[in-house]
C-alpha cells in the first residue's frame with residue numbers, strides 16, 4: 001500500500017498510509033475508534049476506492065479496478081467479521097460452502113472441502129446445526145472456515161474477537177495463529193485491543209487519525225512505545241504499583257526508594273539483581289511486577305524497593321539502572337517500617 005488517501009467530506013479517514021505485509025506474516029493494525037482501521041481494510045478488499053495512492057496484492061494493482069475485474073482478486077482474500085455475518089437460514093456446512101457454490105464448484109468437491117474446513121476449525125459435529133444453535137466462539141469458527149473456503153492468500157480480520165468473552169477470544173486467536181502456521185496464511189488483523197496484538201501479531205501498526213504513528217515488531221513496541229496513542233492503548237495492560245505501596249509513597253527521601261524498572265530483550269536477559277547489588281552494594285527487594293514473553297522476547301515492568309539512605313550507593317544504583325534498564329523511574333520513598 002503506497003500513500004493511500006481516502007476522505008469523507010473534509011475528514012481524511014486514511015491520510016497517506018504506506019505499508020507492506022509479507023507472505024505468512026500476521027500484521028496487527030490497532031487504533032482508537034475512528035482512527036481509520038475499517039476504511040483501510042475496506043480499501044484492501046476493494047469495497048472502498050481510495051482517492052489516491054496504490055494498493056497491490058500479490059503484485060497486482062487493485063485500485064481503479066471495476067467490480068468484474070475485482071472478483072478474482074477478492075477470491076484471494078478471506079474476511080472475518082466482528083458479528084460473524086452468517087446466514088441464519090443456512091446450516092453450518094451450507095454457510096461454509098457458500099463461497100464455493102458462488103465460485104461454481106461441483107457438489108462433491110464442496111462437500112470434501114467443507115469437511116476439511118470443519119476439521120480445521122474443530123466443528124466436525126456441528127455441520128448440520130444452524131447459527132442460532134451455536135455459541136459466539138463457534139459462530140466465529142464457522143466465519144473463519146467460510147473465509148478460508150476458497151483458499152485465500154490473505155485473511156482480513158476486522159475485530160474478529162471483539163464480541164467474544166476473554167476465554168473464547170483466546171481460543172479464536174489460537175485458531176488464527178494455528179491456521180497462519182499450518183497454511184502459511186497472511187493475516188491482516190484489525191483490533192482496538194493491545195492484548196490481541198500481543199497474543200498473535202508479528203508486527204504492529206498504530207493508526208491515529210488516518211496516519212501511521214508507530215510501527216515495529218510487537219515486542220519492541222510493547223517494550224518501548226513512542227507515540228502517545230500507543231502509550232495510552234498499552235496503559236490498560238501496564239502493571240501499576242499496588243495501592244498498599246502507592247498510599248505510602250512520599251516525595252521526601254526516606255529509608256527506601258520505590259523504583260519502576262522496564263526491562264526487555266537484552267536488558268532482561270541479565271542477572272539483574274546480582275548486577276545491581278554488585279554496582280551499588282545495595283540489596284534490592286522485588287515488590288511487584290514481572291516478565292512477559294512476547295514473540296519469544298522477555299518484556300516486563302518490575303517495581304523494586306532500594307535502600308536510599310546512603311546517597312553514594314543510591315546514586316550508583318540509579319546510574320546502573322539508567323544504563324542497564326530500558327527505563328527506570330523513582331516513584332517516591334517509603335519508611336523502612338512499612
Ligand SMILES: Nc1ncnc2c1ncn2[C@@H]1O[C@H](COP(=O)(O)OP(=O)(O)OP(=O)(O)O)[C@@H](O)[C@H]1O
Nearest residue numbers: 008011013031032033034035036037038039040192
Ligand atoms: N462512509 C463514510 N461516510 C462518512 N464518513 C466516514 C465513512 N466511513 C468512515 N468515515 C469516517 O472516517 C473516519 C475513520 O472511520 P473508520 O470506520 O475507518 O475508523 P475505525 O478505526 O475503523 O473505527 P471503529 O473502530 O470505530 O470501527 C471516521 O472519522 C469516520 O467517521
